[in-house]
Amino acid sequence: MLLDTASMYFRAFFGVPEILAPDGTPVNAVRGLLDFISRLVEQYRPTDLVCCWDNDWRPQWRVDLLPTYKAHRVVAEVEVAPDVEEVPDPLQVQVPIILEVLEAFGIRVIGADGYEADDVIGTLATGAGQPVDIVTGDRDLFQLVDDATDVRVLYIARGVGNHERVTNDWVRAKYGIDARQYADFATLRGDASDGLPGVPGVGEKTAATLLGRFGDMDGIIAAAHDPEAELGPGPRGKIKAAADYLEVAPMVVAVARDIDLDRNDLALPSSPADPARVAALAERFGLESPAQRLRAVLAG
Numbered sequence: 001m002l003l004d005t006a007s008m009y010f011r012a013f014f015g016v017p018e019i020l021a022p023d024g025t026p027v028n029a030v031r032g033l034l035d036f037i038s039r040l041v042e043q044y045r046p047t048d049l050v051c052c053w054d055n056d057w058r059p060q061w062r063v064d065l066l067p068t069y070k071a072h073r074v075v076a077e078v079e080v081a082p083d084v085e086e087v088p089d090p091l092q093v094q095v096p097i098i099l100e101v102l103e104a105f106g107i108r109v110i111g112a113d114g115y116e117a118d119d120v121i122g123t124l125a126t127g128a129g130q131p132v133d134i135v136t137g138d139r140d141l142f143q144l145v146d147d148a149t150d151v152r153v154l155y156i157a158r159g160v161g162n163h164e165r166v167t168n169d170w171v172r173a174k175y176g177i178d179a180r181q182y183a184d185f186a187t188l189r190g191d192a193s194d195g196l197p198g199v200p201g202v203g204e205k206t207a208a209t210l211l212g213r214f215g216d217m218d219g220i221i222a223a224a225h226d227p228e229a230e231l232g233p234g235p236r237g238k239i240k241a242a243a244d245y246l247e248v249a250p251m252v253v254a255v256a257r258d259i260d261l262d263r264n265d266l267a268l269p270s271s272p273a274d275p276a277r278v279a280a281l282a283e284r285f286g287l288e289s290p291a292q293r294l295r296a297v298l299a300g
Helices: 005-013 028-044 058-065 095-105 117-125 138-146 168-175 180-187 204-213 217-224 233-241 245-254 277-287 288-299
Strands: 002-004 048-050 074-078 108-110 132-136 151-155 164-166
Touching: 002 005, 002 117, 002 217, 005 028, 005 095, 005 132, 028 095, 028 288, 058 233, 058 245, 095 108, 095 277, 095 288, 117 132, 117 138, 132 138, 138 151, 138 180, 164 168, 168 180, 180 204, 180 217, 180 245, 204 217, 204 233, 217 233, 217 245, 233 245, 277 288
Parallel strands: 002 048, 002 132, 048 108, 132 151
Antiparallel strands: 151 164
C-alpha cells in the first residue's frame, strides 16, 4: 500500500475540525492521518506500507519544461531549494509532527530529492512483484492503474471512508479511455489545479475521442500532420496550434517510474518501533486515542 501522504494530510486538515494539543498546537491533520492509516490497514491488511513524500512538490525540471506548472501555488521562489508552497500555517506546523509520529511507529517514509510523491509512488508501484494499492485523491495517478500487474488506486476524493477502487474498467467507464492513456488524456484536457493549460478547445470528450481513434499522443500528433488521417479541421488545427505545449507537457504529466530508491524495510510493522516515543508524542500532542487505535490495528 502506497500512500500519497500530502494528499491525505491535506484532506485530514480540511476535513477534521480544529483540535489543539495541550500546548495549543493544532493537531487535526496528525490525528486525521493516523485514523486514515488505521482504517485502511484494518480494511486491506497490506503486507507492506509506505508513506510516499514530496521532497520537492514542484521539481525544477518540470518547471523548466512548463513554467506554469503549479505556479499558482507558489508563495516564494527559492533558488537553492524547493519553492515554498502555499500551505495554511496551522497545517504547516503539523508536518514535522506527522514525520515524528510515523518514525516512532516504524512506518516507512520515502521521498526523493528533485521528485514528487507521485514519482516515488510510480517507481515503487512499477515492478513491485505483488499487488499494489495506491491511496490518493489525485487523478494524475490513474495513469499507474494496471490490471495485468494488479495495480489499482484507492481514490479518496469523496473521503477515505467512501473511497473508490479504481481499475482499468473504472477508468474506461468514467472517461472512455484506458488507464495507460490517462497521462495523455490529462495533457490534452488540461488541469487547472496543476497549472496545465491543456489544448485550447479540447475537453474531456474530444480528448477521449482522439485517444480512442489514434491511441496515444504520438498518434494524435502524427494524424494532425497527415492530410489523409480521419481528423476534422477543427481538432487538427487545435493540435497543430498547441505544438509547443504538446512537445513538453507529456514529460511533465508522466509520473517517473525509475528513481533510484531503497526498497528495503517496507514491511508494515506489527508494533511501534519505539513505543516509548509513541507514548511521549501521544501525551505531548493529545494523540492518545488515534495512537492507541493504530497500535491495536497493527497488532492485528
